[in-house]
Amino acid sequence: MTDALVVGAGFSGLAAALSLVRAGRRVRVLEARDRVGGRALTRWLDDGTQLDLGAQWIGPGQDRVNALVRRYALGTFPSPAYGGSTVIWDGARRDAAPEPTARVVELLDGYAARLDPAAPWTAPEAVRWDRITLGGWLAATAPDPVTARYLGRLLAGGLLATSADEVSVLQMAFYLRSGGGSGALLRMAGGAQQDRIVGGPAALAEAMAAALGPDVVRLAAPVVAIEQDRAAVVVYTDAERFDAAAVVVAVPPTLAGRIRYAPALPALRDGLTQRMPMGSAFKVHAVYPEPFWRADGRSGVATCSDGPVVETVDNSTPTSSRGVLTAFSYGVEANALRAMTPPARRAALLDALTVIVGPAARHAEEVIEYDWSADPWTRGCFCGALTPGSWRQYGPWLRPAVGRIHWAGTETATRWTGYLDGAIEAGERAAAEVLGRLPTGAP
Ligand SMILES: Cc1cc2nc3c(=O)[nH]c(=O)nc-3n(C[C@H](O)[C@H](O)[C@H](O)COP(=O)(O)OP(=O)(O)OC[C@H]3O[C@@H](n4cnc5c(N)ncnc54)[C@H](O)[C@@H]3O)c2cc1C
Incomplete structure (x- = not known):
């Protein structure tokens, strides 16, 4: 025994x-x-390009995982930081989301700050916040439907890999609190997306x-x-x-x-x-001969108010000349992709990337996906949410x-x-x- x-x-x-x-x-x-x-699952391309099909980033404040990386002498490399990010806002390309989005997120961060992360249900407003879905709250709080849609996709999607109509304000506020607020959770440099582990x-x-x-x-x-x-x-x-x-x-x-x-x-x-169902995400790596978007001064980091892709990042690695643009789709959009045949899904994803980084996106050498919802030992990602x-x-x-x-x-x-x-x-x-x-x- x-x-x-x-x-x-x-x-x-x-x-x-x-x-x-x-x-x-x-x-x-x-x-x-x-x-x-x-x-966590890592695959390599023939030239050694590291593709993290599941978890990939660690960041400041994540002391336990950083300590283990040091203990096992694994090394890290930073997320690429070239050029500006892109926002696809109601079909138009911008450099940043309109200012009111930040004010709405600040409100949620304020709710989060009032929670005990070990017992969010004890907050005086807990019952009220748990009764309202994030989607309903955004529809009532955001200045316009595009802002509501964009933030629902960014927060419920980008953080919990679900749709804003499937999570409560309390669940969202708890998640924000647990990760130290929207800044720490959403930022690349200085936030949860700062570094990757060599070897994954x-x-x-x-x-x-x-x-x-x-x-x-x-x-x-x-x-x-x-x-x-x-x-x-x-x-x-x-x-x-x-x-x-x-x-x-x-x-x-x-x-x-x-x-x-x-x-x-x-x-x-x-x-x-x-x-406590698992979220529903599609994380897809589109591989190119080089990170062509950098030549246009673009970082490859994008967030979108519409379409099948919610966000993208440049996932190229420092030791390879190849460009990897990773697209994330969540909740309703991920499920719609899941219902397509693989060729139709590939075409839909590459179309969406074309809107974000231009027509060269259509010429991916490879498109690599892994469906965590179909995996019987995970059944969805990034995590479960009440x-x-x-x-x-x-x-x-x-x-x-x-x-x-x-x-x-x-x-x-x-x-x-x-x-x-x-x-x-x-x-x-x-x-x-x-x-x-x-x-x-x-x-
Ligand atoms: C696409 C994706 C992207 C992500 N990105 C990030 C990121 O960038 N940074 C980050 O920090 N986190 C990220 N995450 C989340 C992160 O992967 C998880 O939080 C973390 O790996 C959870 O670890 P765990 O041990 O709690 O659960 P799991 O990793 O799910 O481990 C549970 C284990 O139990 C096994 N198991 C299940 N049922 C049984 C059974 N009946 N008997 C025996 N074994 C069983 C499973 O096979 C599995 O190995 C991401 C996740 C995914 C899928």
């Missing part, structure tokens, strides 16, 4: 396991996929797994059931059973809800897993353990929830809970 089991070898599960191993505990990590890293976050996950030592992580071991009684917890894959004193479940809540529990989870904890009206009843069930079952995963973080850094925070918190329940003394 091990001291603790961890379900999921994403950043949260790996961070939990590292904390436990460092405390001298015997741990086993059970991972469904044949790789570690979860929502996947390399960091592999370094964390290696540091656990041999035989700790069991790949291709999807957990199907968890039983517990007063003495122990038993975790089942299709083929094996594992016994331990405690288990950390480090998977998104909606996937945690697909595991069978005996005894059954309390009604509200199970209800939480039914009310549905409108759910925070007060179900939010308090996010973190508290149920007997010997402890909950991790970025969705349970209070700081940088939805991010790699939040995943690590959550894993370390769950590990501390487990250590608190294990008998002290020699392991």
Whole structure:
């Protein structure tokens, strides 16, 4: 019997396991996929260009992930910064969004500042803010429909990968609070999009797994059931059973809800897993012989009020001459793309890029996509978000353990929830809970 089991070898599960191993505990990590890293996945082009198909950026204030990058001596490189950004505003090209957008975002940042990120449901305005969708609030608050649409796409889309009509103002304000406000969350340099990891976050996950030592992580071991009684917890894959004193479940809540529990989870904890759907994003890399947009003084960073693409970034790497323009689509727009055939989707995306950076965008050498919503071990991204009206009843069930079952995963973080850094925070918190329940003394 091990001291603790961890379900999921994403950043949260790996961070939990590292904390436990460092405390001298015997741990086993059970991972469904044949790789570690979860929502982080890196691929390389033939010339070594690094494409991060899932998570990619880290930034200042994300102290945990930055510390791990340093610990494993992985190095970073900054997001490219050439030329000005582009805003496609109601079909017209501009250098920046009209000034009133900033005033509307300031209002939301003000709401966020009034929340306790560990208990957003306790704010005096929580019920009111959770009743209103961000889309409804923007329609009533923004000076015009284009501003409302643009901000809905930028905030609900760019941050939660969903549509403004699917999230409440409270959920949005909590997310802003957790990431330190819209400035920290939306900025490239100085914000959450500042740096990339050499080798990608996947390399960091592999370094964390290696540091656990041999035989700790069991790949291709999807957990199907968890039983517990007063003495122990038993975790089942299709083929094996594992016994331990405690288990950390480090998977998104909606996937945690697909595991069978005996005894059954309390009604509200199970209800939480039914009310925290994953976002819906398409992140697509268009690869060109060079970053041609720079010659026109454009940075490749764009945000759009309309069309299938919500935003783009220059994702070219310093060690390759190739240009990579990465397009993001969210919520309704992502689902519309998902319904197309691959050739029709490629054509729609390249058309949209043509509007942003000009006709050369049509001549991509390659268009590389990965659909996280179709991946059974993620089922959407960037993260899960509570549905409108759910925070007060179900939010308090996010973190508290149920007997010997402890909950991790970025969705349970209070700081940088939805991010790699939040995943690590959550894993370390769950590990501390487990250590608190294990008998002290020699392991
Ligand atoms: C396209 C995209 C872009 C993103 N961009 C960024 C970014 O730039 N910066 C950033 O910080 N974050 C970003 N994120 C979010 C970031 O990837 C996540 O916050 C983080 O990886 C979550 O880690 P986690 O360990 O909580 O969950 P996961 O990474 O989802 O790990 C859960 C693990 O559990 C496994 N699992 C699931 N069910 C079972 C089961 N039944 N049994 C066993 N194992 C199971 C999964 O295979 C997975 O490995 C992005 C995500 C995506 C998809």
